[in-house]
Amino acid sequence: QVKIPVTQAGIKAIEEATYHGVNINATVCFTVPQSLAVAEAVERGLKRREAEGLPVSDMRPVCTIMVGRLDDWIKIIAKKEGIIVTPGDMDWAGIACIKKAYQIYSERKYRTRLLAAAIRHHMHWSELIGGDLIITIPYEWQVLFNKSDIEVKERMNNPVAPEIIDSLYSHFDDFRKAYDEKGLSVEEFDYFGATRRTLRGFIASYHDLQALVRDFMIPDPDK
Numbered sequence: 136q137v138k139i140p141v142t143q144a145g146i147k148a149i150e151e152a153t154y155h156g157v158n159i160n161a162t163v164c165f166t167v168p169q170s171l172a173v174a175e176a177v178e179r180g181l182k183r184r185e186a187e188g189l190p191v192s193d194m195r196p197v198c199t200i201m202v203g204r205l206d207d208w209i210k211i212i213a214k215k216e217g218i219i220v221t222p223g224d225m226d227w228a229g230i231a232c233i234k235k236a237y238q239i240y241s242e243r244k245y246r247t248r249l250l251a252a253a254i255r256h257h258m259h260w261s262e263l264i265g266g267d268l269i270i271t272i273p274y275e276w277q278v279l280f281n282k283s284d285i286e287v288k289e290r291m292n293n294p295v296a297p298e299i300i301d302s303l304y305s306h307f308d309d310f311r312k313a314y315d316e317k318g319l320s321v322e323e324f325d326y327f328g329a330t331r332r333t334l335r336g337f338i339a340s341y342h343d344l345q346a347l348v349r350d351f352m353i354p355d356p357d358k
Contacts (some may be wrong), residue, residue, distance in 0.1 A: 136197070138162045140334070141169045142325045146176050151181025153196060156189065159249070160197045163337075165205040165229070165329040166313035170236040172321055173320050174245035178302035181246060189227055197269065199253045200227025200236060201251030201333065209307055213295040226255070230262050231295045231303070241318070257285055265289030281358045 137152055139145045142165035152159050153176070161173040165253060171357045177196045184191050209228045212218065233251055240249060250269040251259060264287060272280070303310040309328060311319035319327060 136195075140164075140172055140330075141198075142330070143321050144205060146172050146324075147323055148174070148181075150176040150180045151172060153177050153194070156182045156184065156194070158195050158197075160199060161247075162199045162252075163330055163333050164199055164321060165201050165208070165232070165333075167232050167236045167239070167316055167328050168312075168319040168329065169324055169327075170198050170200055170232075170249065171239065171316065171325050172324075174240060174243070174247045177247045178245065191246075194246070198247050199250040199252050199271075200229070200233045201249050201253040201329070202233050202259050203327050204333055205229040205232060206255055207253075207311060208332060209303070210309055212309060212328070213330075218306050220302050220306050221299075226258065227295050227299050228303055228307075228310055228313070229255075230258055231254075231270075231300060233263070233268075233293060234291070235314060237291065242311050246282060246289050246291050257283065262293070264291060266291030294345035 136158045138160045139251075141149075141161050143159070145163075149159050149161055162172065164170055177198075180192065181191050185296075195228050205228055206229045209225045213220070213225060214340070233249065237249055248268060249266075250271065251263055252271045254260065254272055257280060259271055260272060260276070260280055268291075280287070298305065300314070303352070304314065308321075310328065313329075324330060346355075
């Protein structure tokens with residue numbers, strides 16, 4: 136499986152990789168329009184394979200929605216712009232988007248499977264129970280969930296409360312972009328705040344790794 140970021144160039148790569156029989160995991164994705172662009176790109180790739188008589192039964196494409204990182208971004212906007220909303224509303228941003236994407240995926244019978252990532256609180260697990268999707272749960276969170284008294288029951292089909300959606304929708308332009316099916320064009324994916332913030336974090340981690348290797352290869356003589 137190959138990870139491909141959901142950027143403008145990434146959408147093209149997703150279609151081509153799928154066409155060539157590569158199982159993709161679309162990542163650096165936070166929004167409904169990004170996840171739909173991924174599903175459509177995968178469908179184009181699969182249909183091209185089918186038209187040429189190539190197998191698709193063993194294809195397992197995945198689209199990751201980083202639910203917690205969307206929450207993070209909304210909270211950063213609130214802090215920068217001095218926006219006050221009902222406590223807890225911002226913790227629903229990622230859940231609202233993945234639930235909406237999941238509903239659309241089901242209705243359109245996309246062959247891509249959704250994956251929830253970037254856990255920040257128990258609702259990033261508990262609100263998705265019962266869904267035909269993947270959740271990447273870090274070990275520390277899984278231990279907490281196992282110890283908790285949170286009832287394990289189906290919640291995937293429970294809609295996010297309308298008043299929470301209305302609150303996020305009215306206060307945050309970037310939530311509207313994330314939640315609306317056509318809130319972002321493919322050309323705008325690269326400029327969405329959560330995208331830039333995540334890619335900067337990934338690049339910083341790469342430089343940290345380089346520094347670690349450098350210090351191992353050439354220990355600092357001053358220390």
